[in-house]
Amino acid sequence: MPKKLTPEQVEAYARDGYVCPVDAFSTERTRAWRDRLEAFERAQGQKLTRGHNFKPHLLFPWVDEIVHAPEVLDAVEDLIGPDIRLFHLSVWPKDAGSGAYVSWHQDATYFALEPACHVTAWVALTDAPVEAGCMEVVPGSHKLGQMPHAEMQDPENLLSRGQELAGDFDRSRTAFMPVKAGQFSLHHTHLVHNSRPNRSNDRRIGLGISYIPTHARCTSPTRVSAMLVRGEDKYGHFDDERRPVQEAGPEECAFHAEAVARFRKMNVEQTDNQVAVVKR
Numbered sequence: 001m002p003k004k005l006t007p008e009q010v011e012a013y014a015r016d017g018y019v020c021p022v023d024a025f026s027t028e029r030t031r032a033w034r035d036r037l038e039a040f041e042r043a044q045g046q047k048l049t050r051g052h053n054f055k056p057h058l059l060f061p062w063v064d065e066i067v068h069a070p071e072v073l074d075a076v077e078d079l080i081g082p083d084i085r086l087f088h089l090s091v092w093p094k095d096a097g098s099g100a101y102v103s104w105h106q107d108a109t110y111f112a113l114e115p116a117c118h119v120t121a122w123v124a125l126t127d128a129p130v131e132a133g134c135m136e137v138v139p140g141s142h143k144l145g146q147m148p149h150a151e152m153q154d155p156e157n158l159l160s161r162g163q164e165l166a167g168d169f170d171r172s173r174t175a176f177m178p179v180k181a182g183q184f185s186l187h188h189t190h191l192v193h194n195s196r197p198n199r200s201n202d203r204r205i206g207l208g209i210s211y212i213p214t215h216a217r218c219t220s221p222t223r224v225s226a227m228l229v230r231g232e233d234k235y236g237h238f239d240d241e242r243r244p245v246q247e248a249g250p251e252e253c254a255f256h257a258e259a260v261a262r263f264r265k266m267n268v269e270q271t272d273n274q275v276a277v278v279k280r
Contacts, residue, residue: 002078003074003078004022004071004074004075005019005022005075005078005079009022009078010079013079013188016139016140016175017137017140017141017190017191018137018139018175018177018185018186018187018191019075019187020177020178020179020186020187021177021178021179021180021183021184021185022075022184022185023183024069024071024072024182024184025069025071025123025182027181030125030181030182031181032062033063033066033125034126034181034205036060036062036247037060037062037091037125037205040247040248047093048091048093049091049093053090053091053092053093053158054089054260055089055259055260055263056207057086057209057241057244058227058241058242058244058256058259059244059248059252059253059256060248061243061244061245061247063089064243064244066207066209067089067209067229068230072121072209073211073229073230075121075184076119076121076186077230079119079186080118080211080212081213081231082230083215083231083232083233083234084212084213084214084229084230084231085211085212085214085226085227085228085229085233085238086210086226086241087111087113087118087210087212087216087238088263089208089210090207090208091205091206092122092158092205092206092207092208093203093204093205094133094158094195094197094203094205095198096201096202096203096204097198097199097201098156099156100157100197100198101133101156101157101195101196102158102159102194102195103152103154103159103163103164103165103194104164104165104169104171104192104193104194105159105164106146106147106189106190106193107120107189107190108146108189108190109163109270110163110270111210111218111270112218112220112266112269113189113212113216113217113218114216114217114218115216116145116189117189117212117213117216118189118211118216119186119210119212120189120208120209120211121207121208121211122184122185122186122206122208122209123184123206123207124179124181124182124183124184124205124206125181125206125207126181126203126204126205127179127180127181127200127202127204128178128179128180128206129200130176131199131200132198132199132200132202132204133195133198133199133204134176134177134178134179134195134204135185135187135193136174136175136176136177136194137174137187137191137192137193138169138174138175138191138193139173139174139175141169141190141191142187142188142189142191144190144192147165147166147167147192148165148166148167149163150163150164150165151163151164152164156197165192169192179206189210211229212226214228214233214235215235215237216237217235217237218238220270222262222265222266223238223239223262224238224259224262224263224266225239225259225262225263226238226239226241227241227243228240241255241259
């Protein structure tokens, strides 16, 4: 029996490539996490947006709390098993009324994971209704496998390399994945998805947490790190990541900088699916 998801939700994930929404945290607990994120932004004079939104679980104990939470990991275990590493994490903030968006893409494009079995838990720190630019997906598209992408040079695109699906694909039937603060969604690494600009009157903030089973490996020449968050690892495909103790302390910042640099280098090495660099 599943630990958190219902058998119907597990079946829906296999069929459609996603599950949404899943209840997890109280409104009060989630608000406290948002407050800590925004207090850090004010102190730094810089928002956690494109270029500054990678791997915050290595900097902040409160993010470490989220990624280890059984409310999330029990659902992830229902899909990929009990031995779990956190491969990557991005913060996805969209200010109210901004033009920021995420283009149509598949998460797997620059991850070089074999097999492509990672699941993303998108944890909402604020409400993310349709008008705020929640995720929009093509149900069942994860069954198409990896498709080619182009790199679009658009500063409003929150994706780090502006990756977007190249060529035509069927978007005649899409589904939105609205979530409330404290809820999360789950989606497959090959699921085609995007998110539109935030037309609500509040900021939209979520954490996209990429979990993998420990038997998955990264095929890129650059060896990257990943955090063991549940179970054991008998394979050793990744260097371990340290858990933060002090919020953005000197040791945390140094480790974070090295891990991000290695991850970015691995991303650059993944060029097989690129078809063009396009200016908009």
